[in-house]
Amino acid sequence: MSIRISVAICALLLGLPCAPALADDAALRTALEAARRDFEARGPAGLDRLDLDAVQTVCNRWANNPPSELQSLLQAEQLAAVKYPEGGNYLGDWKKGEALAQSGRGLTWSDGAKVATGGNCYNCHELASTELAYGTLGPSLARYGQRRGRSPDLLRYTWAKIYNAKASSLCSNMPRFGHSGALGEAQIRHIMAYLFDPQSPVNR
Amino acid sequence: MKPSSRKTGRRAQKLLRAGAAVAAALAVAGAGAGQPTAAETQAEIERYRAMLAEDNPAELYAARGEELWNTPRGPKQAALAGCDLGLGPGVVAGAYAQTPRWFADAGRVMDIEARLAWCMETLQGFSAADIAARPFGSEDHKSDMEALVAYVVTASRGYPIAPSQKLPQERAAYALGKSLFALRAGPYDFSCQTCHSQDGKRIRLQELPNLTRREDVRRAYTGWPAYRVSQGEFRTMQWRINDCFRQQRFPQPKYLSETVNALITYLAVEATGATYNGPAMKR
Numbered sequence: 001m002s003i004r005i006s007v008a009i010c011a012l013l014l015g016l017p018c019a020p021a022l023a024d025d026a027a028l029r030t031a032l033e034a035a036r037r038d039f040e041a042r043g044p045a046g047l048d049r050l051d052l053d054a055v056q057t058v059c060n061r062w063a064n065n066p067p068s069e070l071q072s073l074l075q076a077e078q079l080a081a082v083k084y085p086e087g088g089n090y091l092g093d094w095k096k097g098e099a100l101a102q103s104g105r106g107l108t109w110s111d112g113a114k115v116a117t118g119g120n121c122y123n124c125h126e127l128a129s130t131e132l133a134y135g136t137l138g139p140s141l142a143r144y145g146q147r148r149g150r151s152p153d154l155l156r157y158t159w160a161k162i163y164n165a166k167a168s169s170l171c172s173n174m175p176r177f178g179h180s181g182a183l184g185e186a187q188i189r190h191i192m193a194y195l196f197d198p199q200s201p202v203n204r
Numbered sequence: 205m206k207p208s209s210r211k212t213g214r215r216a217q218k219l220l221r222a223g224a225a226v227a228a229a230l231a232v233a234g235a236g237a238g239q240p241t242a243a244e245t246q247a248e249i250e251r252y253r254a255m256l257a258e259d260n261p262a263e264l265y266a267a268r269g270e271e272l273w274n275t276p277r278g279p280k281q282a283a284l285a286g287c288d289l290g291l292g293p294g295v296v297a298g299a300y301a302q303t304p305r306w307f308a309d310a311g312r313v314m315d316i317e318a319r320l321a322w323c324m325e326t327l328q329g330f331s332a333a334d335i336a337a338r339p340f341g342s343e344d345h346k347s348d349m350e351a352l353v354a355y356v357v358t359a360s361r362g363y364p365i366a367p368s369q370k371l372p373q374e375r376a377a378y379a380l381g382k383s384l385f386a387l388r389a390g391p392y393d394f395s396c397q398t399c400h401s402q403d404g405k406r407i408r409l410q411e412l413p414n415l416t417r418r419e420d421v422r423r424a425y426t427g428w429p430a431y432r433v434s435q436g437e438f439r440t441m442q443w444r445i446n447d448c449f450r451q452q453r454f455p456q457p458k459y460l461s462e463t464v465n466a467l468i469t470y471l472a473v474e475a476t477g478a479t480y481n482g483p484a485m486k487r
Contacts, residue, residue, distance in 0.1 A: 031383035038461035045455045049390040056388050063386065106409075107391050107453045123407045135407040137399070166393070175392035182391055 028060055042109035045185070055166050064171035071170045079167035082160045083178065085185055090155045090192050097194030098201070100129055100187055107182060117182050119191050122176070128201035137173060145196035146203040158195065162188050253379035262354050262431040262483035265438040269355025271282040272348055278328030287323035289316070289356065300356050301363035301480050304469040306371045313377040313467045317442045318460045320352050340443050343436065353440045357429050360480045365425065367472040374469070377462075383468025384463060385415070394452040396467075410487070418474055427484030434487055441468050 032050065042049050055074055056065045066074075071144070103118025105111055122126060124138035148154055160167055163178030176182040194200050272285045273296075283415050289299035290307070304315040310322050317339075324330045339431040341347030368374055388395040399407065400415040429440045445464045449457050 001350045027379065027383045028387070030380060031387050034380055034463050034466065035387065035389075039455040039459050040458055042456040043391075045453065047455055049453070049455055052389055056393055059393075060386065060388055065264060085434035106452045109456050111276065131409045137402070137403050137407065137412075173398050175394075 006156065024061065024063075044107060044111060044113050045109040055170060059171040066170065075167055075170050078164050078170075078179070079160065080177075082163045082167055083180065083185070084156065088152075089117060090159055090189060091196055092186060092189030094190070094191045094193040094197040094200040094202075096187075097190035097192070100133075100183075100191050102195055119177070119183060119187070121191065124174075128204075130201055141202065143197065143203055145198065145200070150196050155192070155196070159192060162191060168186075187194055220236060229359075259432055260483065260485050260487070261436075262358070262429075262438050265351045265354035265356075266347075266358040266483075269351035269353070272352055273355055278324065280327065280328045280329035280331075282327045284314050284320075284323055284327065284352075286327055287320070289319055289323075296356055296359040298360055298363040300360035300454060302366050302368065302376065304374075304465060304472055305368045306373050311367035313373055313469060314463075315441065315460075315472075316356055317353055317440055320349065320356065321460055326457065339459050340439070340446075341437055350438045350440060353429055354438050354483060357480070358482060361482070364478050365422075365472060365475045365478050365480055367469065367476065369473060377466045377469040378473050380462070381466035381468070381484070384467055384472060390453045392453050394453070394454075396448065399448075399451075415474075421471055421474040425471050426478050427482045427486070428478050428483060430484045430486040432486050438483065441471075481487065 006027060027135065030144075032052075035050050036047070039050060052060065055078065058070060058074060098117075100119035101121035103116070104120045104123050106115050106117030110170065121141075122131060122134050124135040126134040126136075126140040126142050127144075129142060150199035161174075162183075164176040165172040166179075167174055178185075178188055194202055205292065273287075275301075278282050285462065286292045288307075288309075289296065290305055291299045301320065303441050306315050307314050307319065307322070310319075312318075318391050321332070321335045325332055325337055335349070338345060339347055339349050341350050357443070369378060385396040396415065399405075402412075403414050403417070405412045405414075411462050413424045415421050415424065428444055429438065432439050433435070442459060442464055445467050446457060446459075449455075
């Protein structure tokens with residue numbers, strides 16, 4: 001979606017003044033033009049990565065704080081596109097989930113096409129109490145299942161969070177792992193098990 | 205800096221032995237199930253620092269860079285004595301601290317690396333393609349550019365960071381850098397800001413400077429370019445930005461491109477007034 005269309009959505013659908021000023025549009029357009037000139041495809045990282053979708057466009061355009069009406073509109077659209085697992089079968093194998101949570105590999109230009117994409121969880125979150133090398137960009141998920149239980153609503157909510165964090169918080173820092181195709185259904189099920197299984201080190 | 209070559213030779217042996225040992229230790233620890241703990245990594249680096257007393261392997265790169273600077277090279281067999289880094293032909297002391305800046309002869313805003321490349325092209329006759337072919341060196345393929353940058357930035361130690369913002373082109377480079385810093389894209393929707401706009405955060409155990417805060421920019425900028433212990437190589441600012449784009453899951457920025465230059469300009473301007481005390485030793 002082009003910048004103009006996103007601004008048009010804001011103006012027409014919502015009748016908003018569309019602050020901040022149009023100067024920001026020009027700055028965003030200039031930055032995109034420079035990027036399109038200055039980047040080159042390498043390995044799995046193609047130039048199509050510079051094509052912004054609606055969420056990226058709006059978050060860029062409003063410095064991650066879009067008008068609330070626009071936010072709700074796009075969040076609803078993202079939520080509607082979440083694919084839940086076949087047969088409500090949310091939980092896979094926590095051991096495989098642990099390996100995925102540990103791996104920060106994949107999708108960079110130095111990763112070959114055959115490198116399996118990891119879940120990157122430990123880059124930003126605390127999980128098992130035994131793993132001290134955790135990042136702090138995201139909230140702690142220590143004892144996640146133990147603390148929060150395993151109600152169907154919570155399973156569904158957590159699935160949607162991993163699948164597409166932007167469905168509940170439009171300009172969240174967290175990647176949209178399912179939506180972008182970085183992780184498949186089976187992998188998300190394993191990571192879910194790592195969070196919820198009573199035997200998982202996250203809950204012990 | 206003019207250490208006698210014998211002294212440099214002895215020190216080189218010592219530094220490289222120590223560096224290889226630490227790089228190996230970090231690599232082994234990193235390959236294990238977990239990563240090395242912060243304390244382990246820090247202890248390893250402290251041990252390395254102690255081993256070197258106040259020596260930083262960047263000095264070796266700087267010494268080689270000085271030699272390269274003074275040696276007639278390239279198709280035109282010219283030395284870089286005629287290279288104008290902004291303070292006049294051949295003036296190296298303090299020049300880096302005033303980059304990036306507009307260079308009228310080239311008609312663009314250049315960081316120190318772009319300027320060195322321009323001199324290599326125009327004075328020595330190297331082709332742009334050759335210069336861009338392998339700018340970031342490795343153990344078995346050392347980079348001349350990294351050595352030249354080490355030499356030039358070392359000669360700005362103690363100088364205040366003072367990139368010019370007088371000309372509209374220089375201000376445009378800053379503004380572009382600022383916008384690019386916030387540009388989210390790619391499979392993970394990352395921008396520089398995703399990792400660098402909060403205080404006191406880390407990825408795994410690596411501390412993240414908040415580059416939207418002047419104090420943090422100053423600390424980061426005045427240490428780069430730097431010797432990277434984990435890689436056993438001297439790395440430039442072009443490399444730093446390039447590798448962050450890699451982690452951002454972006455495609456690769458072209459070497460010396462306007463995009464990378466603009467980001468360096470943004471950081472340099474934010475660091476204005478701080479005293480350059482690099483090249484530092486980094487993880």
